[in-house]
Amino acid sequence: MSYICLTPMINPNISVDCVVFGFDGQNLNVLLIEQKDVGQLRRFALPGDHLEEDENLDQAADRVLKELTNLKGLYLKQCGAFGDPNRVKNIKDLPWLQSNRSDPEARVITIAYYALVKMEDFNPSASSFAARVFWHDVNNIPELAFDHSEIVQEALMVLRRELAELRVGHELLPEKFTLSQMQALYEAILNASFDKRNFRKKALNDKWVLPLEEKQIGVLHKPARLYTWNKSRVAI
């Protein structure tokens, strides 16, 4: 009895990389992998890999994220193509490329994807060439392989712009929330600190949220009023 092993053809010039941002109610994190040990070097990186010849770019992003971190069902969106001729030429990345790529010298253009999730809804676990997968504070990211630091910064810019336009973020809070919870979300993503009164004024004057005739329950101290997103302003 014999098995036919169909290894999909991979495209040596194209990859996808996924920037998954996670919010835990307080801080914004990004999902990183640690590459499997090659020699002395242990490099951190975004979950990413080459495109297979029979899939499109969106399918590749979903598959690669699943293969390395076991996450699936995320809403991944493109946030840019990165094509510097030297982006995979760093000497520190060479051992890994030599161990993992049939053509370690090949030029690779990568298409970056990003997503924003509630961390509590997803439980990543490492597989394939990821030795470890972990969330890391976006404000203090360690050195990453290839041009992945630049990709994270670009994705963060896109995310901040989407937040300013109320296109993302609303799904990270419960259906009914306090303005303090909302402020924590904005402060985490924008890496900023707002005056509480000014933030409230802005959120209410610009009609981002609508007040409810309800207050927090189950809190010992003074319960705060609850709000909901203004669905005519938010791109849900």
Added chain:
Amino acid sequence: MSYICLTPMINPNISVDCVVFGFDGQNLNVLLIEQKDVGQLRRFALPGDHLEEDENLDQAADRVLKELTNLKGLYLKQCGAFGDPNRVKNIKDLPWLQSNRSDPEARVITIAYYALVKMEDFNPSASSFAARVFWHDVNNIPELAFDHSEIVQEALMVLRRELAELRVGHELLPEKFTLSQMQALYEAILNASFDKRNFRKKALNDKWVLPLEEKQIGVLHKPARLYTWNKSRVAI
């Protein structure tokens, strides 16, 4: 005496395509080329070509646009990567691919760029494999090669979103303009028709523009008030 001809290496899997939108004061147009005749087929397409191995993606977009249309100095921005496995497999595109590509079967992922210009400022002229270059109304585009129709639609969506956020468009009007000129710009890009009073109210209430103490000069009929962009709202 001999010449050394250094032909740059091209990447068979990556191309760039440019969607150049042009505004003439009334209508929104897109810049198209007609591919040089191959057999019976004459195909229209976006100006686009393969990436050279020593350039990055932005450089490729600038170079390719220059080579095919002689336009330069445009502010080209990425608006998406297109990687359907069948995007260059249409039988109608085969003759051109066979005449122009060393590997006509190769899968090609393209990075799309877009720009918005005043048509009067640019004078395109065809060269390289473009037999002709011309502006065409975006609302009535002929059949295009490859997936270029889809790319135009995607670029148009990005452009409309940028306009709604006041990130583009301001440079298409003179320093001082009438609200009618502004409305023509918005109607052309959004392919919409607005009530004149409602449009004025929106533009003034949302402080997109500021009124000047000046009126049109050199018009025979009732001169209209002039306005200028509100620089604190517009991303200039």
